[in-house]
Amino acid sequence: MAVQTIDSQLLAKMFLAGANTLDKNKESINELNVFPVPDGDTGTNMTMTIMSAAKEVSALGDNPDMKTLCKAISGGSLRGARGNSGVILSQLLRGLTKRVRDEESINIEMLTEACAKATETAYKAVMKPTEGTILTVARGISDKAEELKENGCDDLETFLDELLAHGKVVLDGTPDLLPVLKQAGVVDSGGAGLICALEGAINLFKGKEVDITISSEPIAKVDDSRPVKAEEKTVNVYCVNFDTHLHRELNFKTEMDVKGYLQSVGELVNYSVEGDLVKIHMHTDDPGLVIQKALKYGVLSNVKVANRNLEKCNEGSEEGGASAFSEKHSAPAPKNNEPPKPYGFIAVSAGEGLSEIFKSLGVDVVIEGGQTMNPSTADVLDAVEKVNAETVFVLPNNKNIVMAAKQAADLASDKNVLVIPTKTIPQGITAIINFAENMSPDENEQMMMTEILNVKTGEITYAVRDTTIDDKEIKKGDYMGIGDGKILSVGTDITQTLLEMTGAMVDDSSEIISIYYGSDVNEADAEVIREKIATTFGSCDVELQSGGQPIYYYIISVE
Amino acid sequence: MSKKIAVVTDSNSGITQAEGKELGIFVLPMPFYIDGGEYFEDINLSQDEFYTKLSEGADIMTSQPTPPNVLNLWKEVLEEYDELVHIPMSSGLSGSCESAYMLSHDFEGRVQVINNQRISVTQRQSCLDAMALAEKGYDAAQIKDILEREKYNSSIYIMLDTLHYLKKGGRITPAAAAIGTLLKIKPVLTIQGEKLDAFSKARTSQQGRNTMITAIKKDIDERFGGYNCGKNIYIEIAYTYDLESAKSFKAEVQAAFPESEIVMDPLSLSVSCHIGPGALAVACSKKLPELA
Numbered sequence: 084m085a086v087q088t089i090d091s092q093l094l095a096k097m098f099l100a101g102a103n104t105l106d107k108n109k110e111s112i113n114e115l116n117v118f119p120v121p122d123g124d125t126g127t128n129m130t131m132t133i134m135s136a137a138k139e140v141s142a143l144g145d146n147p148d149m150k151t152l153c154k155a156i157s158g159g160s161l162r163g164a165r166g167n168s169g170v171i172l173s174q175l176l177r178g179l180t181k182r183v184r185d186e187e188s189i190n191i192e193m194l195t196e197a198c199a200k201a202t203e204t205a206y207k208a209v210m211k212p213t214e215g216t217i218l219t220v221a222r223g224i225s226d227k228a229e230e231l232k233e234n235g236c237d238d239l240e241t242f243l244d245e246l247l248a249h250g251k252v253v254l255d256g257t258p259d260l261l262p263v264l265k266q267a268g269v270v271d272s273g274g275a276g277l278i279c280a281l282e283g284a285i286n287l288f289k290g291k292e293v294d295i296t297i298s299s300e301p302i303a304k305v306d307d308s309r310p311v312k313a314e315e316k317t318v319n320v321y322c323v324n325f326d327t328h329l330h331r332e333l334n335f336k337t338e339m340d341v342k343g344y345l346q347s348v349g350e351l352v353n354y355s356v357e358g359d360l361v362k363i364h365m366h367t368d369d370p371g372l373v374i375q376k377a378l379k380y381g382v383l384s385n386v387k388v389a390n391r392n393l394e395k396c397n398e399g400s401e402e403g404g405a406s407a408f409s410e411k412h413s414a415p416a417p418k419n420n421e422p423p424k425p426y427g428f429i430a431v432s433a434g435e436g437l438s439e440i441f442k443s444l445g446v447d448v449v450i451e452g453g454q455t456m457n458p459s460t461a462d463v464l465d466a467v468e469k470v471n472a473e474t475v476f477v478l479p480n481n482k483n484i485v486m487a488a489k490q491a492a493d494l495a496s497d498k499n500v501l502v503i504p505t506k507t508i509p510q511g512i513t514a515i516i517n518f519a520e521n522m523s524p525d526e527n528e529q530m531m532m533t534e535i536l537n538v539k540t541g542e543i544t545y546a547v548r549d550t551t552i553d554d555k556e557i558k559k560g561d562y563m564g565i566g567d568g569k570i571l572s573v574g575t576d577i578t579q580t581l582l583e584m585t586g587a588m589v590d591d592s593s594e595i596i597s598i599y600y601g602s603d604v605n606e607a608d609a610e611v612i613r614e615k616i617a618t619t620f621g622s623c624d625v626e627l628q629s630g631g632q633p634i635y636y637y638i639i640s641v642e
Numbered sequence: 643m644s645k646k647i648a649v650v651t652d653s654n655s656g657i658t659q660a661e662g663k664e665l666g667i668f669v670l671p672m673p674f675y676i677d678g679g680e681y682f683e684d685i686n687l688s689q690d691e692f693y694t695k696l697s698e699g700a701d702i703m704t705s706q707p708t709p710p711n712v713l714n715l716w717k718e719v720l721e722e723y724d725e726l727v728h729i730p731m732s733s734g735l736s737g738s739c740e741s742a743y744m745l746s747h748d749f750e751g752r753v754q755v756i757n758n759q760r761i762s763v764t765q766r767q768s769c770l771d772a773m774a775l776a777e778k779g780y781d782a783a784q785i786k787d788i789l790e791r792e793k794y795n796s797s798i799y800i801m802l803d804t805l806h807y808l809k810k811g812g813r814i815t816p817a818a819a820a821i822g823t824l825l826k827i828k829p830v831l832t833i834q835g836e837k838l839d840a841f842s843k844a845r846t847s848q849q850g851r852n853t854m855i856t857a858i859k860k861d862i863d864e865r866f867g868g869y870n871c872g873k874n875i876y877i878e879i880a881y882t883y884d885l886e887s888a889k890s891f892k893a894e895v896q897a898a899f900p901e902s903e904i905v906m907d908p909l910s911l912s913v914s915c916h917i918g919p920g921a922l923a924v925a926c927s928k929k930l931p932e933l934a
Contacts, residue, residue, distance in 0.1 A: 440825060519841055520842075526860065626826050642845050
């Protein structure tokens with residue numbers, strides 16, 4: 084007789100199968116992005132989100148109970164959430180697990196309710212839900228589940244197959260709901276990611292061969308002769324803390340490589356840079372690998388290694404789901420018992436110049452990332468913990484980080500964390516400039532929210548594929564001027580593309596044009612651009628700054 | 643029979659010599675030293691000449707009125723009046739209040755020096771209030787008590803076009819000096835009683851204007867008992883050099899405080915030389931209950 088319920092063991096396998104399937108298809112999902120911009124992509128973000136949960140699930144061993152499993156899925160994905168689609172995925176999983184966590188095994192009726200709960204939770208997490216996205220696909224699946232249940236469907240395999248088939252139909256319909264998708268000739272990438280994960284899970288259910296080993300992470304060996312309760316086991320058993328005094332400062336690329344390597348040999352809890360000093364806190368099963376790597380780049384000091392099963396980890400335990408995590412962050416963390424200052428700032432930014440500008444404006448912690456790598460909810464929470472202030476303003480400076488930042492604000496319980504939804508670097512700069520120490524948090528929030536709408540942002544990058552957006556035909560390799568979510572100019576000459584874009588941004592009320600040039604532009608070329616802009620738009624003040632950002636040759640702001 | 647009370651101030655109040663004659667207020671001109679030569683505001687130095695010299699990078703120093711100048715004016719006034727109140731610029735910004743206070747000891751109470759932390763348009767309003775109080779029969783000592791009681795019931799926000807002049811003059815608190823950044827920034831400063839202090843920053847003039855209007859509204863609501871159609875409060879505007887932008891700012895302030903009759907004055911030159919051209923300020927002072 085066919086299997087009619089899903090127990091925790093099967094659910095764990097289905098989840099891992101879904102995660103791995105998403106991982107294997109992430110590149111094709113990345114290519115569904117509307118803007119052909121070489122930056123933080125949906126497939127990567129969703130994969131990193133689900134993998135964060137998959138690592139925790141995988142660490143539970145072969146037979147976790149339902150509650151522990153659900154906690155790992157929900158907590159792991161909430162913390163690991165990156166990008167808007169990643170955040171929505173984590174909310175879907177949170178809703179789903181909330182409904183089933185107290186069950187022994189899941190039947191069709193419970194699954195139907197879980198789908199509804201997942202959809203409801205995800206919709207609630209988004210301020211203005213947009214149709215034609217992952218949300219629509221999730222709702223389509225949940226509506227179908229309800230319909231099947233009402234019609235008396237009593238075979239779980241048929242039920243799951245029907246859900247998947249209907250989900251695909253809804254996904255194919257997303258271009259009819261969202262014109263930008265239609266023009267670009269793609270379906271919604273977040274929805275595609277969801278279907279992909281679901282398909283992997285259902286394939287496993289049906290007995291198809293699906294890889295469920297989580298490869299990027301060393302998994303603790305389970306000693307079968309001595310059964311251990313799942314919750315008590317620890318992967319990445321050593322807690323390693325040390326400082327690296329760099330021989331020379333790392334460039335952006337090297338830094339990403341180092342972080343990537345560290346993440347591949349364990350769990351990187353914290354990585355912070357202060358000049359030529361890098362502080363690393365990580366959990367790993369092989370401290371030797373971590374230390375070897377760091378020795379390549381500098382001299383080590385304050386090296387501390389602790390066994391997390393036997394000793395207290397210096398920075399608190401990292402196990403468990405969201406609740407354990409928020410507990411950790413609710414612990415008061417004032418350094419040297421200093422009283423908290425009233426206000427602190429966190430900004431997400433990529434590039435030395437931009438980080439320097441944010442620091443000069445009073446930002447306490449700059450989270451490196453943004454364009455190539457969207458920081459996760461946990462990254463933002465770590466930064467919040469470092470700022471000893473009563474109210475912490477977070478400037479995500481990228482529309483794809485706003486939700487992860489808000490999720491972090493919800494999880495941080497000991498501080499008043501306010502996310503100013505800055506979608507670009509210039510909006511972030513304008514927000515903090517308009518901050519006034521003597522005003523209340525609410526007044527500051529309101530002031531910043533008002534002023535960020537008065538700054539226009541334009542960014543110059545190149546297209547990674549052919550497409551059509553906003554009625555503009557774009558060829559791979561073309562320069563594109565993107566202004567606040569719209570393609571303003573396209574061309575093969577960077578100066579021309581930039582001037583055309585700037586022209587579309589400047590009007591009679593414009594006072595100041597700021598140019599931040601990226602890491603691939605030299606100062607002399609940038610100076611020529613500044614001259615051209617100054618002569619073309621004579622009534623405005625023009626300033627030039629080295630931003631050092633990757634991917635975007637120029638970021639321009641007009642205020 | 644009530645005493646005859648005179649009001650004396652300095653040219654930082656923005657009250658010109660001509661206006662002073664009209665209002666019956668005696669105005670002591672503030673001296674300047676420009677490239678070594680001595681000038682007096684509104685006597686032998688016009689605003690235009692001043693800004694030309696300032697932009698040419700001339701070495702401009704401000705000074706206090708000399709004791710003989712102060713004493714001569716007082717003596718002249720007291721020939722006609724029983725008592726006088728002297729309202730100098732804020733003691734937080736200049737030592738002239740303190741020197742005047744010392745000089746006043748020799749007048750057996752006939753000269754009352756008022757230390758109420760006012761400057762420019764708010765100092766001007768204090769002079770008008772003093773005149774009105776005198777007319778109601780208050781004597782010099784009573785006027786001093788009333789005005790000093792109200793010294794914190796005023797607020798000023800100033801947006802500078804640049805930090806350059808403030809740094810040059812050294813008349814800046816450490817907090818304000820820290821505003822210097824890599825970016826082009828217009829500092830928004832505030833005067834609450836004491837010295838100039840940093841309040842906020844702006845990228846554009848429009849942002850700075852919005853910040854100042856929001857801040858002054860908050861002060862009125864939270865500290866001065868609400869706007870109440872302007873019945874409780876005077877709203878004032880001051881600027882340096884750029885009359886056109888001051889006019890458009892006035893329209894914005896007027897929209898925020900529709901029932902108020904807004905006074906707008908150029909900032910006195912001894913303030914201007916510390917903040918440079920292109921500055922805009924909005925101020926408010928609470929109306930005195932005695933004059934309600």
